[in-house]
Amino acid sequence: MALVSRLLRNPVARKRWQRFKQSRRGYISACLLILLTGLSFAAEMLASHRALVVYYQGELYFPTYGATHSGRDFGLDYAYEVNYRELKSQFANADEGNWVLMPPVPFGPLETDLIAGDFPPHAPSLTSGHLLGTDTSGRDVFARLIYGFRTAMVFSLLLLGFTYLVGVAIGCLMGYWGGKFDLFFQRIIEIWSNIPFLYVIMIVASVITPGFWTLLLIMAFFGWTSMTWYMRTATYKEMARDYVMAARALGASGSRIVFRHILPNSVSTLITFVPFSVAGGITSLTALDYLGFGLPPPTPSWGELLKQGTENLESLWLVGSVVTAMTLILMLVAYVGEAIRDAYDPRKFSFYE
Amino acid sequence: MAGYFLRRFLLIIPTFIGITLLVFAITRVVPGGPIERMMTQAQLGGETGGLQRSQGGGTLSEEQMAELEKYYGFDKPILTGYALWLKKVLQLDLGLSTRYQDPVWQIIRERFPVSIFYGVTTLILTYLVCIPLGLLKGMYHGGRFDGASSAVVFLGYALPSYVIGIALISLFAGYYDWFPLGGFVSDDFSELSPWQKTKDIFHHAALPLIAYLAGSFAVTTLMMKNALMDNLSTDYMRTAAAKGLGLGQSVRRHALRNSLIPVATSFGSNISLLISGSFLIETIFNIDGIGLLGYEAIIERDYPIVMGILVISSLLYLIGNILSDICVALVDPRIRFGGGVH
Numbered sequence: 001m002a003l004v005s006r007l008l009r010n011p012v013a014r015k016r017w018q019r020f021k022q023s024r025r026g027y028i029s030a031c032l033l034i035l036l037t038g039l040s041f042a043a044e045m046l047a048s049h050r051a052l053v054v055y056y057q058g059e060l061y062f063p064t065y066g067a068t069h070s071g072r073d074f075g076l077d078y079a080y081e082v083n084y085r086e087l088k089s090q091f092a093n094a095d096e097g098n099w100v101l102m103p104p105v106p107f108g109p110l111e112t113d114l115i116a117g118d119f120p121p122h123a124p125s126l127t128s129g130h131l132l133g134t135d136t137s138g139r140d141v142f143a144r145l146i147y148g149f150r151t152a153m154v155f156s157l158l159l160l161g162f163t164y165l166v167g168v169a170i171g172c173l174m175g176y177w178g179g180k181f182d183l184f185f186q187r188i189i190e191i192w193s194n195i196p197f198l199y200v201i202m203i204v205a206s207v208i209t210p211g212f213w214t215l216l217l218i219m220a221f222f223g224w225t226s227m228t229w230y231m232r233t234a235t236y237k238e239m240a241r242d243y244v245m246a247a248r249a250l251g252a253s254g255s256r257i258v259f260r261h262i263l264p265n266s267v268s269t270l271i272t273f274v275p276f277s278v279a280g281g282i283t284s285l286t287a288l289d290y291l292g293f294g295l296p297p298p299t300p301s302w303g304e305l306l307k308q309g310t311e312n313l314e315s316l317w318l319v320g321s322v323v324t325a326m327t328l329i330l331m332l333v334a335y336v337g338e339a340i341r342d343a344y345d346p347r348k349f350s351f352y353e
Numbered sequence: 354m355a356g357y358f359l360r361r362f363l364l365i366i367p368t369f370i371g372i373t374l375l376v377f378a379i380t381r382v383v384p385g386g387p388i389e390r391m392m393t394q395a396q397l398g399g400e401t402g403g404l405q406r407s408q409g410g411g412t413l414s415e416e417q418m419a420e421l422e423k424y425y426g427f428d429k430p431i432l433t434g435y436a437l438w439l440k441k442v443l444q445l446d447l448g449l450s451t452r453y454q455d456p457v458w459q460i461i462r463e464r465f466p467v468s469i470f471y472g473v474t475t476l477i478l479t480y481l482v483c484i485p486l487g488l489l490k491g492m493y494h495g496g497r498f499d500g501a502s503s504a505v506v507f508l509g510y511a512l513p514s515y516v517i518g519i520a521l522i523s524l525f526a527g528y529y530d531w532f533p534l535g536g537f538v539s540d541d542f543s544e545l546s547p548w549q550k551t552k553d554i555f556h557h558a559a560l561p562l563i564a565y566l567a568g569s570f571a572v573t574t575l576m577m578k579n580a581l582m583d584n585l586s587t588d589y590m591r592t593a594a595a596k597g598l599g600l601g602q603s604v605r606r607h608a609l610r611n612s613l614i615p616v617a618t619s620f621g622s623n624i625s626l627l628i629s630g631s632f633l634i635e636t637i638f639n640i641d642g643i644g645l646l647g648y649e650a651i652i653e654r655d656y657p658i659v660m661g662i663l664v665i666s667s668l669l670y671l672i673g674n675i676l677s678d679i680c681v682a683l684v685d686p687r688i689r690f691g692g693g694v695h
Contacts, residue, residue: 132501190364191371194674196666199647200633202377203659206651246449283513287633290515291648306519310637313527313534327512 013268018344026339029332036329040150047105048142051084055099056091060099064103085129105131107140109147109300114138121308121315133317136308141318144324147300156281157214162220163277164270165225174228174293175235176258185228192225205293212295217285227273234266272344275337279330284325302326355471358679362527365671370439372667373660380656395524436612442664448657452650457661461643467537468635468642474558475565479573484568484616487577491612510571516632518564522637525560532560535633561638573616580612610684617680624673 021027044064045052050149054061056074062082063069071078074087106129115122120138126132130315132141174182184349204210204218204328238244239262247257289303297304302322309318429437441448447457490499490506517562526532533539539553584590585608593603635644643662650658 137630142431187367187371191368191375194670195375196371196663196670199663199666200376200379201374202632202648202651206654207380256427276393279511283516287513287515290519291636292652306516309518310522313523316523316528319519319523323516326516327508330511330513331507334507 003333010074016343019338023339023342024334024343030339031334033312033329033336036332037153040146043146043150044103046103047107047109047140047146049084049106049108049111051088051100051102053101054084054278056089056096057098073215097250105142105146107143109139109143110298111140112138113140121318123314123315124317126154133315135305135318136312141305141321144300144305145302147320148305149325149329150299151212151283151295151299152282154199155212155277155285156278158216158276159219159223159281160274161168162216163224166220166224166225166269168231168267170224171231172258172263172266174232176254176262182222182232189225189229192222193229195222198284199221202286202291202293203286203290207239209296210294211300215285215288215295219281227270231266234269235262238262238265239314243312247262267342272337272340275333275340279337282329294339302308354502354682358675361678363677365668368671373442373663374435375436377660378431378662380659381434383429384677401684406559423526434678440599445666447661450650450655452653452655452656452658457657460658461646461661461665462647462687464641464643467640468644470554471558471565471640471642474562475569478562478566480525480616483570483573484577487574488581488604488609488612489586490574492600494578506571506574509567510575512567514568514631517567518561518634518637520542521560529690533557535637538641557658559635561640564634564637568631569619573619576619577612580615581608584608584611613622614681616684617684618677620677620680624669624676 005202020030032044033256039046044050048064051065052062054063054069054074061069061073063082068081070080071082074082074086076090083129084100085106088102091098091100112120113128113130114120115138116127120134121131121136122138124141130140131140132145134140136143141333147277170185174185201218201222205215208214210218244257244261247261252260285294286301286303286306289301290306291303292307294303295301302325305318309315309319309320309322310317393532398497427437438448445458445460449455450460453460490502495497522532522535526534533556535557537552537554538556539557542550542553545553545661585604587608590603590608593607598606632644632648635641635642636648639645643665646658647662649655650662
């Protein structure tokens, strides 16, 4: 909030912020999206096989983060990690005043929970506690959805950071220096933007089997051009304005002109692209995971769930839950994007009849 | 202007070389190529068979390695290998598939009809649906029709087409069984009458076509609507209204033509879709087009096919971009390319 109020000292920005808030749908979507993202960072407290709180013999334990507790710690006869769901029912049966508080989804994203007498994927049911069923390895779909959302969100935000950083830096220099540097990068961008993006990433990912950071770097490597092109145009536009000439006449150095004059005036409009980049990051990561060229298993991911769903079409809950989740998130992102665009460029239409 | 387009066409050459060289280098430099894969396979085989052999074994012999590398052309440095490959491409020889031992061009050509069918149908449907819809939405902006159709447009806008495709196939083919589970035609296709054949194709094509349409539907509709609304507030429309022309007539006679300009710019990018299709949608619906071929080639590391598809799709993409500009110049005589403005 402090950041927001500091940014709002600028009257143009304040007007845009007010217009953004006036668009109820966009504002509420933005709040919801931030809330969901925030919640997903505490995913361990929402979906985990570890209990939130254990009360045992007058002491409180918080096993969510930190070291594992062995069964002996709670008076059980095994040395491996406690099964908190069993512990809960045992405590309840024993009735000695001990209790266990489980997270809303009492299953971890990597934990297989096989039900005797039935092959996974298990259908959603209240008795087993799997509200959205399990996947083909018996892992809880809801838990994997939550963790998959976090992965996708973190991935696309980092990707956005990388591509914007490179794009702003190179684009600004292209516009500022012009000449040979500009021409050289123009050709590079022309080549880059004509590469069939998904196809080439599939080729690369098939050859090197990427992890989280490698995949991020590969996608940033092929995805930086659109921002660069935009920044180049914006810089050229600003360079031609009188205030840059005035600053130069006053003897301002090159770096001062770039950092104090051109960047503040051109970067602010980059915000209008952010929602589209976030949506693009999520959808391309999910597509790659779906095709099997994304994050390595057993990373929880939406694309991997989609793949299982299309291979097991009779288990409709797999595809159903991922498609619902994606629709929800991408609609929210699109509403925010629409509201930001309206805030930056209020279109007033007139009719003549 | 002719000079401008000539220059654009000439610029295809360096761009094409850049793209193919980049991907060629990737398939060469990164570890895990076909040779390395064969090596590890041989090593694994060697370990299991190591009990019988007293020592050595395991890896491929130097001779075998050299033979393999020569077979795939991996024995030459990247640039030489690339030059040889490019020379063959210029002679319209895309090489042999490492999987089927057939010429790559022949394999790709066999997939053309399917991809072109989907490409052309999608293209026609997109313009048939989007232009009237965008017009109506623009003319009655804020009305009941605009509001009702906005939900559909927005859904298509927010969701990528492959997600829509997956949702469609699992609901209408997997759960309700109304449509077949993918493929291009039924197994007994050759025994059907012409009318039944057409029906069969479209029965199979309905879901993929909706998914394809969803990909470009929202963008084109909104483009059409926004362009029309920009034109509705111009002076010449005010003049038309002042003369007493009704909304329908003034749109048809004046605003429509000007509003089609931005839609025309997107025409060229559809060309590449026309043939190379979408990897995702073809994979989802198991359509035997070029997209699925590329996907399988990547998985099987059939690099000649991978490179062959890259050649065709990047050429189409590059030419499509120029076609877009030619379309724009054709519909809008005010536009002059090559005036030195970037």
